[in-house]
Amino acid sequence: MAKCKFCDKENYIKLKSPNMYLCKEYFVEYFENRVKKSIEKYKMLNKDEKILVAVSGGKDGHAAAWVLKKLGYNIELFHINLGIKDFSEISLETVKKLAEKLEVPLHVVNLKDITGKTMEDVRGKKCSICGTTKRYLMNKFGYENGFDVIVTGHNLDDEVSFILNNILNWNIRYLAKHEPVLPAHDKFLKKVKIFFEIEEELILKYAEAEGIPFTTAKCRFAEKAITLKHRAYFNELEKERPNIKYQFLSGYMKNRHLFKVEDENFQFRECEVCGMTSAGRICSFCRVWKLYKKKK
Amino acid sequence: MAKCKFCDKENYIKLKSPNMYLCKEYFVEYFENRVKKSIEKYKMLNKDEKILVAVSGGKDGHAAAWVLKKLGYNIELFHINLGIKDFSEISLETVKKLAEKLEVPLHVVNLKDITGKTMEDVRGKKCSICGTTKRYLMNKFGYENGFDVIVTGHNLDDEVSFILNNILNWNIRYLAKHEPVLPAHDKFLKKVKIFFEIEEELILKYAEAEGIPFTTAKCRFAEKAITLKHRAYFNELEKERPNIKYQFLSGYMKNRHLFKVEDENFQFRECEVCGMTSAGRICSFCRVWKLYKKKK
Ligand SMILES: [Zn+2]
Ligand SMILES: [Zn+2]
Ligand SMILES: [Zn+2]
Ligand SMILES: [Zn+2]
Numbered sequence: 001m002a003k004c005k006f007c008d009k010e011n012y013i014k015l016k017s018p019n020m021y022l023c024k025e026y027f028v029e030y031f032e033n034r035v036k037k038s039i040e041k042y043k044m045l046n047k048d049e050k051i052l053v054a055v056s057g058g059k060d061g062h063a064a065a066w067v068l069k070k071l072g073y074n075i076e077l078f079h080i081n082l083g084i085k086d087f088s089e090i091s092l093e094t095v096k097k098l099a100e101k102l103e104v105p106l107h108v109v110n111l112k113d114i115t116g117k118t119m120e121d122v123r124g125k126k127c128s129i130c131g132t133t134k135r136y137l138m139n140k141f142g143y144e145n146g147f148d149v150i151v152t153g154h155n156l157d158d159e160v161s162f163i164l165n166n167i168l169n170w171n172i173r174y175l176a177k178h179e180p181v182l183p184a185h186d187k188f189l190k191k192v193k194i195f196f197e198i199e200e201e202l203i204l205k206y207a208e209a210e211g212i213p214f215t216t217a218k219c220r221f222a223e224k225a226i227t228l229k230h231r232a233y234f235n236e237l238e239k240e241r242p243n244i245k246y247q248f249l250s251g252y253m254k255n256r257h258l259f260k261v262e263d264e265n266f267q268f269r270e271c272e273v274c275g276m277t278s279a280g281r282i283c284s285f286c287r288v289w290k291l292y293k294k295k296k
Numbered sequence: 297m298a299k300c301k302f303c304d305k306e307n308y309i310k311l312k313s314p315n316m317y318l319c320k321e322y323f324v325e326y327f328e329n330r331v332k333k334s335i336e337k338y339k340m341l342n343k344d345e346k347i348l349v350a351v352s353g354g355k356d357g358h359a360a361a362w363v364l365k366k367l368g369y370n371i372e373l374f375h376i377n378l379g380i381k382d383f384s385e386i387s388l389e390t391v392k393k394l395a396e397k398l399e400v401p402l403h404v405v406n407l408k409d410i411t412g413k414t415m416e417d418v419r420g421k422k423c424s425i426c427g428t429t430k431r432y433l434m435n436k437f438g439y440e441n442g443f444d445v446i447v448t449g450h451n452l453d454d455e456v457s458f459i460l461n462n463i464l465n466w467n468i469r470y471l472a473k474h475e476p477v478l479p480a481h482d483k484f485l486k487k488v489k490i491f492f493e494i495e496e497e498l499i500l501k502y503a504e505a506e507g508i509p510f511t512t513a514k515c516r517f518a519e520k521a522i523t524l525k526h527r528a529y530f531n532e533l534e535k536e537r538p539n540i541k542y543q544f545l546s547g548y549m550k551n552r553h554l555f556k557v558e559d560e561n562f563q564f565r566e567c568e569v570c571g572m573t574s575a576g577r578i579c580s581f582c583r584v585w586k587l588y589k590k591k592k
Pocket of ligand 1 (some may be wrong): 004005006007008010023024025026037
């Protein structure tokens with residue numbers, strides 16, 4: 001077995017770009033340095049900000065919380081109990097383990113307490129509804145509890161497959177919007193993706209190296225999204241063109257201004273039901289969960 | 297077996313979009329109508345133009361010549377003998393058969409007569425050199441022999457995989473340039489891709505239905521281009537999203553203005569060696585074949 005580039009230990013991982021073998025210890029250092037560099041490069045976070053990290057039980061959010069804690073940021077955890085049989089119980093258990101290990105506060109919001117329903121009850125496109133629901137609830141909780149910023153675990157693989165999908169469909173409006181830092185706006189908190197430039201595979205290896213608790217349980221409602229195909233295709237392309245994901249993302253960041261089409265008439269307002277910042281009269285969360293009916 | 301949508305015959309092909317079975321006769325009619333519509337939509341060709349069709353021996357150029365002749369256009373064929381062992385002989389044989397069947401003039405240019413070398417002799421990236429060589433020679437021949445336009449067999453699959461590749465590499469300059477009709481400029485003749493919107497699979501079925509002579513022989517120098525992967529990936533995506541290739545191309549045509557970055561200082565000039573229109577002091581053909589050396 002090949003040895004670590006920097007010491008005599010056996011390698012834990014083979015990096016592709018730069019091409020080198022690293023032992024577990026040096027890989028952890030390398031990984032944390034890369035995250036640090038991303039944070040500096042995009043001015044993502046400050047040490048005096050109150051940071052809410054969204055954790056689902058999966059590796060990405062958990063690794064995000066872990067590395068931020070190690071880097072000395074002021075974090076607390078946020079989890080939504082979606083009420084999905086088995087899956088939600090396992091997820092909650094895992095999130096609790098993480099909070100214990102990190103010794104940071106964990107806030108859990110039950111979807112049922114707010115909407116009277118769970119993801120089991122909802123009809124229609126569950127994945128899309130779930131996404132809207134999570135974004136809304138984590139923003140609302142962070143806003144009402146004095147947090148400065150929300151951190152999510154979205155990684156390089158997520159970003160490139162979303163961007164490719166928006167290109168294949170020529171969703172120009174969305175194509176301007178992929179960014180590592182989304183500034184605060186009205187009642188929308190600042191949102192940060194600390195793994196914007198980091199490959200999913202590295203996050204998994206980091207989580208394993210550090211013994212971070214996480215679950216690989218999958219929601220049984222998860223749709224076979226076409227973005228899963230794009231992810232697999234990027235991994236296929238990586239075999240011939242190592243680093244193509246990162247280069248594609250860098251090229252995107254340099255060129256995304258091309259897709260900026262201003263809509264001067266557009267203005268955010270307050271949702272008539274919940275009062276949060278909204279694009280329309282009633283925000284998508286209140287629409288999806290039909291909360292306006294209760295008000296009548 | 298399913299029957300043709302329009303008659304009692306057995307189906308020859310199942311189209312995906314619109315979803316229907318067609319017998320051989322109705323498919324040929326359908327195919328020729330689609331080409332006719334492309335020609336009208338993009339104002340590609342006129343009946344009084346003198347058209348030079350580039351034929352390599354493969355199905356695409358041959359089907360292009362075939363359908364144009366059937367639609368009543370004034371065509372002649374142009375072929376380059378690249379001097380590649382076996383491959384060039386088979387190609388030339390097939391092209392001659394096509395010319396006989398169509399009863400149209402065939403012009404053959406031997407690379408060796410012009411450069412003193414063949415594609416066997418050349419070093420470096422053969423595929424790229426071959427592409428430059430073909431584009432140059434067909435344009436030069438057309439220009440010197442009074443043709444109005446050059447038609448090539450590039451199809452929908454070629455276009456979408458080129459576009460995707462240019463996006464993945466963020467070649468913005470190239471991204472503005474994919475078009476079905478490239479207008480004439482100085483000594484560059486007008487170039488037309490009549491199959492710009494037509495799937496490769498349909499062209500193959502058309503060539504087979506019509507008994508068009510063509511060879512499937514592959515050049516032994518052909519590089520495993522990454523665009524081949526993109527082609528396969530689009531076919532993979534088509535299974536889940538029928539017509540995605542066509543829709544992607546349509547979206548591209550609507551949005552390609554986003555990539556138009558004007559370079560006001562750029563101007564074409566005449567190649568100092570051959571006198572043809574060129575981007576630089578010496579055109580890429582004369583550079584690749586080192587023709588300037590002979591002049592000294
Ligand atoms: Zn080491
Ligand atoms: Zn609302
Ligand atoms: Zn029929
Ligand atoms: Zn020249």
